[in-house]
Amino acid sequence: MFNKVLIANRGEIAVRIIRTCREMGIQTVVVYSEVDQTAPHVLEADEAVGVGSAEPKQSYLNIDRLLEAARQTGAEAIHPGYGFLAENSEFADRCQQANIVFIGPPAQAIRDLGNKTVARMIMSRAGVPIIPGLDQTSEDLQLFSREAERLGYPVIIKAAAGGGGKGMRTVSDPGDLSETFQSCKSEAEKAFGDASLYLEKHLEGPRHVEFQILADSFGNVVHLYERECSIQRRHQKVIEETPSPALTPDLRHQMGQAAVAAARASGYVNAGTVEFLLDREGNFYFLEVNTRLQVEHPITEVTTGLDLVRCQLEIAAGQALTFRQEEIQPRGWAIECRIYAEDPEAQFLPSPGKILTLREPSGPGIRLDSGIRAGFEVPMEYDPILSKLIVYAENREAARQRMIRALENYVILGINTTIPFLLEVFKSAEFREGRTRTDFIDRHFEGWKPDRGKADLARIALAAHDRCRSRTPAGEKASVPDRLSPWQTLGEWRV
Amino acid sequence: MSGRRQLKIGDEVKTLEWLPGEDTDQARVRIGEAEYAVRFQAVDDHQILLQVDGRTVRAFVDGGTNGKYVFIEGGVYRVEELDQARKRKSRAGLDQTPGEVTPPMPAVVVRILVQEGEAVVKGQGLVVVSAMKMETTLKAPADGVVKKIRTGLQAKVMPGDKLVEIEERG
Numbered sequence: 001m002f003n004k005v006l007i008a009n010r011g012e013i014a015v016r017i018i019r020t021c022r023e024m025g026i027q028t029v030v031v032y033s034e035v036d037q038t039a040p041h042v043l044e045a046d047e048a049v050g051v052g053s054a055e056p057k058q059s060y061l062n063i064d065r066l067l068e069a070a071r072q073t074g075a076e077a078i079h080p081g082y083g084f085l086a087e088n089s090e091f092a093d094r095c096q097q098a099n100i101v102f103i104g105p106p107a108q109a110i111r112d113l114g115n116k117t118v119a120r121m122i123m124s125r126a127g128v129p130i131i132p133g134l135d136q137t138s139e140d141l142q143l144f145s146r147e148a149e150r151l152g153y154p155v156i157i158k159a160a161a162g163g164g165g166k167g168m169r170t171v172s173d174p175g176d177l178s179e180t181f182q183s184c185k186s187e188a189e190k191a192f193g194d195a196s197l198y199l200e201k202h203l204e205g206p207r208h209v210e211f212q213i214l215a216d217s218f219g220n221v222v223h224l225y226e227r228e229c230s231i232q233r234r235h236q237k238v239i240e241e242t243p244s245p246a247l248t249p250d251l252r253h254q255m256g257q258a259a260v261a262a263a264r265a266s267g268y269v270n271a272g273t274v275e276f277l278l279d280r281e282g283n284f285y286f287l288e289v290n291t292r293l294q295v296e297h298p299i300t301e302v303t304t305g306l307d308l309v310r311c312q313l314e315i316a317a318g319q320a321l322t323f324r325q326e327e328i329q330p331r332g333w334a335i336e337c338r339i340y341a342e343d344p345e346a347q348f349l350p351s352p353g354k355i356l357t358l359r360e361p362s363g364p365g366i367r368l369d370s371g372i373r374a375g376f377e378v379p380m381e382y383d384p385i386l387s388k389l390i391v392y393a394e395n396r397e398a399a400r401q402r403m404i405r406a407l408e409n410y411v412i413l414g415i416n417t418t419i420p421f422l423l424e425v426f427k428s429a430e431f432r433e434g435r436t437r438t439d440f441i442d443r444h445f446e447g448w449k450p451d452r453g454k455a456d457l458a459r460i461a462l463a464a465h466d467r468c469r470s471r472t473p474a475g476e477k478a479s480v481p482d483r484l485s486p487w488q489t490l491g492e493w494r495v
Numbered sequence: 496m497s498g499r500r501q502l503k504i505g506d507e508v509k510t511l512e513w514l515p516g517e518d519t520d521q522a523r524v525r526i527g528e529a530e531y532a533v534r535f536q537a538v539d540d541h542q543i544l545l546q547v548d549g550r551t552v553r554a555f556v557d558g559g560t561n562g563k564y565v566f567i568e569g570g571v572y573r574v575e576e577l578d579q580a581r582k583r584k585s586r587a588g589l590d591q592t593p594g595e596v597t598p599p600m601p602a603v604v605v606r607i608l609v610q611e612g613e614a615v616v617k618g619q620g621l622v623v624v625s626a627m628k629m630e631t632t633l634k635a636p637a638d639g640v641v642k643k644i645r646t647g648l649q650a651k652v653m654p655g656d657k658l659v660e661i662e663e664r665g
Contacts, residue, residue, distance in 0.1 A: 055649075166628060179620065183630050186605065191628055234629075341627065349600045350627035356557040356564070357541045380601050380651075384627040408569035413541075413557040416571075423569045450570065455504045456526045457547060458565040458572035459511050461554035462502065463524065464535035465543050467513070 001317050002026055002077045002101070006070045007041070009081030010060060011371030012387050013293070014041035017079050020309035029073045031066060033059035035379040040371055047073050054381045060084045061193055063091055067098050077101035077316060079309075083383060086292040087114055087161065088193065103316040105270045105291045113266055113289040114161055116198045123286045126265035128258050131277065131285045133200030141181050147199050148177060154202040156235075157181060159188035159195075165235030166191040170202050205437045206277040208232065209244050209284070211259035212300045214311055215268045220321045223256045224300050224308075225330050227273075230436040231425065233348055238418070238441070239425065240296035241335040242303055245396065245434030246278060255284055262289060271297075271312050277438075295388065298369060299334035302392040333399040334392045337422045339412070340384040344421035345449060352380040356414035361406040365392040365399075378415060386417065396434070400426055420450045501577035508577055596633050596659040597652075602626035604650045609659070613641045621659045624652060639663040 004027040007014045014030055018041065021028045030045040035054040042048045049069040052059035059065070061084055070078055078095055080086040080103070092107035104110070112118045117136045124130055134147050137160035148155045148171065157180060159167030167188030169180050181197065189195040212224040228244035229237040247255070259274035266289065273294045275287040297308045306328075315321070342348040358374040370387035372378065378386065389406055393399040407423045425431055430444050437443075498513045512525040524531045534546040538553075545552040555566040562575040602624035609621050620632040621641070643660040646652060 179632070183623070183632070186623070187628065187630055190605075190625070343600075346599065349631075350602075350629055352601050352626060357555050357566075359555065380603065380626045382627060384629075404569075410569070411555045411566045413555060413564040413566060413571065420570055449505075452505055452507070452570075452572070454567045454570055455507065455572060456509075456529060456531070457545070457552055457554070457567055458504060458570075458574055459502045459509065459526055460524050460531060460533055460547060461543055461545060461552070461556055461565050461567065462563055462574050463500065463511055463513055464522075464533065464545060465537070465554075465556040467522075468535070468537035468543060471519075 002313065004029060004073065004075045004077075005103070005313070006031070006066070006073065006075035006078045006100075007045070007081065008060065008066050008078050009084055009086075010036055010039060010041050010382065011385060012369045013081040013083075013295070013371070015044055015371055016298075016369045017081060017309055018044050020307055020313070024310065024313065026313070029069065029075050031060065031069050033381075035377070035381065039376065040373050043373075049073065054379060056084065056190070056381060057193070060382075063094055066091075067094060067100070070100050071098065075100065077103050077313075079103040079312070080292065082290075082292050082295055083191070087290070089114060101316050103270070103312050105268050105272060109266050109268050110291045113268075113291050116158065116160055116288065119266075119288060120286070122265050123262055126261045128262055128286045129284065131200050131203065131287065134198050137196040137198045139185070139196055141178060144181060144197070144199050145174070145177055148174065151199075151201045156200050156202045157184045158198050158200060159184060159192060160198050161188065161192040161194035161196070165232070165237075167197070168235050170235075203277055203279060203285075205439045205443075206230075206279050207244070207246050207437055208237070208275065208287070209246065209255065209278050210273050210275040210290075210294075211256055212294070212297070212308070213259050213263045213268070213272050213274060214308075214315070214321060215263050215270065215272070216315050216321045217269050217318060218320050220324075221260050221263045221268070222321065222323070222325045222328060223259045224304050224306065224328055226252065226255065227294075227296055227299055228436065229296060230438050231431075231440045232438050233441045237296060237338065238340075239335065239337045239422070239431075239436075240299055241333065241396070241399070242299045243330065243333065245436070248282075251282060251284075258284070258286075262286065270315050271308055295338065295385070296336050298367060298388065298390045299336045300330075302334045302367065302390060303330040303332055304328055305331075332392055332394050333396045334390060335396075335399045335403050336388050336390045337403065337407075337426075338385055338418070339387045339389060339410070339422075340418045341378050341386050341415050342384050342418055343416035344418050345416075348418070350380065350384050351416035352378050352384075353415040354378070355412060357411055358413075359409070359411035361389065361409040363406070365402050366390070366406050367392070372412075386412070397432070400432060421445070421448060424448070424451070503575040503577050504572050595657055596621055596636065596661065597656055598624045598626075598633065598654055598658070599631065600626050601651070601653050602631070604646050604648055604652060604658070605630065607644060607646070607648065608632075609641050609644070611641050611644055615639060615641060615661065622646065633658065635661055637661065637663045 006029040028045045029047040031051040051065040085091040089107040089111040092102040095102040154172040167184045185195045207230045215221040227242045229240045231239040273290040276284040367390040391402040514523040541557045565572045605625045606623040615635040619635045622633045639661040642662040646658040
């Protein structure tokens with residue numbers, strides 16, 4: 001096993017990876033940009049190396065600096081997390097050239113599966129059904145226009161290197177194609193360092209169901225069952241659960257087999273996710289393979305009892321899987337929701353800024369993977385994800401109730417978050433009955449405004465709070481220091 | 496601290512009247528037509544325990560001069576003192592006419608689509624800003640001519656900053 005691992009990421013996923021490394025006795029090195037000098041991942045790691053300015057290209061996407069940081073600290077392997085360079089085959093290649101283990105699949109598998117057209121070819125050969133669309137990626141707007149006409153609007157423009165909904169938008173009106181094309185291109189360039197795009201037919205109101213797979217370098221491949229990720233906004237997942245309320249045992253078996261076939265056909269090694277769209281008739285179509293740890297991996301961890309980061313590290317270190325397919329028996333029900341720094345009242349506009357009061361939920365069946373702390377300035381340069389709240393219970397309804405309880409106890413003040421919105425989604429009859437499709441938010445929560453039923457109580461609380469403060473002797477107030485200690489304000493440092 | 500305050504939540508302004516009770520931790524509070532019997536106790540700097548008409552309510556309060564956030568059972572209420580809200584608006588010149596080209600959130604300018612002197616039509620994209628990897632195109636509020644561009648590529652901009660001045664036609 002490795003002695004030291006560098007984590008080329010930030011936020012909650014960097015913190016999550018550090019936790020498993022620490023449990024396994026592996027030293028951790030993190031990198032940070034100028035605006036992340038006192039971010040939680042820096043505070044939790046054994047070593048931290050500053051790699052550049054806030055702009056991702058200068059820091060978290062800067063391959064030279066990341067490899068230099070690994071060399072300088074003696075890290076033997078790099079975990080890329082998700083986003084940033086996680087699905088960048090050049091990065092995987094460069095790690096290999098530098099004799100550093102990339103904790104993820106082989107560069108060739110990333111390249112093949114990251115190229116949508118190659119992935120589609122591989123899948124159709126392996127007998128996995130695919131969605132109609134362009135056969136190749138292109139930067140030619142004319143080609144997109146012709147293909148969109150052929151398929152019929154609406155269509156989806158996707159970043160060839162994409163994932164997580166970045167650089168991906170639906171176009172319903174031919175007049176919007178050009179501007180959307182440009183925006184996707186720029187977003188893709190920024191998020192993945194690759195601007196090439198691809199076009200697919202938009203399916204109406206499907207479900208998004210994905211299978212977690214694990215493959216070792218000895219040809220053993222297993223799946224860890226499904227995650228239902230249908231509740232999305234702007235093509236980004238908001239709520240995930242496992243098992244899926246939509247799968248029958250037979251369909252689950254078929255899709256699991258297809259996922260394993262997809263992994264084998266692409267020469268996959270390490271943890272990955274095979275995504276499918278499931279239509280109302282129970283037909284499933286291959287969407288893509290995410291060649292990395294998924295944001296929503298914790299729900300699989302709590303139902304299977306496996307630590308996916310540990311599995312990743314073991315596979316990357318050349319160890320064989322220690323369990324067979326039939327030994328994997330998921331239990332109970334898990335739900336995750338993503339807490340974003342966004343204003344749900346204003347079309348989910350980003351809401352960067354300083355976190356003031358923070359109080360996290362706890363109790364039976366609750367897990368919180370968080371990348372924030374009180375006093376942290378959430379930067380405008382990165383993904384708006386603040387944390388992920390995961391609940392586990394014996395069945396779906398108990399898990400739903402547990403999630404509501406946990407969200408009601410999750411206090412984040414200072415910036416807008418999606419918590420009030422999520423609460424109402426979980427309380428809705430549509431969610432309770434499992435009617436979750438990818439158009440769920442547009443269909444049931446369009447133009448959502450919060451319930452202000454407790455506004456009078458809020459006014460009373462404010463007035464009472466002011467009364468208490470005015471009674472506090474001046475000396476007591478001054479006891480809370482404004483400045484951070486030198487330990488938090490230091491730049492690059494080592495222990 | 497005066498007993499009467501105007502507190503705004505969302506679009507709704509209500510007058511709160513604080514009538515101190517016999518004990519220092521008690522009060523009667525009038526909000527609009529309603530009246531509540533309140534007991535209160537600070538738990539810590541940002542947490543307060545209330546009893547409102549006998550019901551226990553735990554609230555968290557934090558924020559600066561431009562409004563406070565109050566958290567109650569999963570709901571977050573942004574409360575503004577009306578006098579302060581008015582003062583701040585006029586000071587920052589934030590009385591927004593719909594004709595302004597300003598970002599809806601703190602953001603970075605990633606593309607400028609027009610040049611000074613260029614004629615534009617209502618709805619035409621002028622500047623693209625990005626925050627948290629999401630791009631937003633700021634559009635021309637009316638037909639006119641670009642009089643002045645008051646920003647540059649990679650500039651950090653805030654709501655209220657006027658990025659492009661349009662001289663309306665007609």
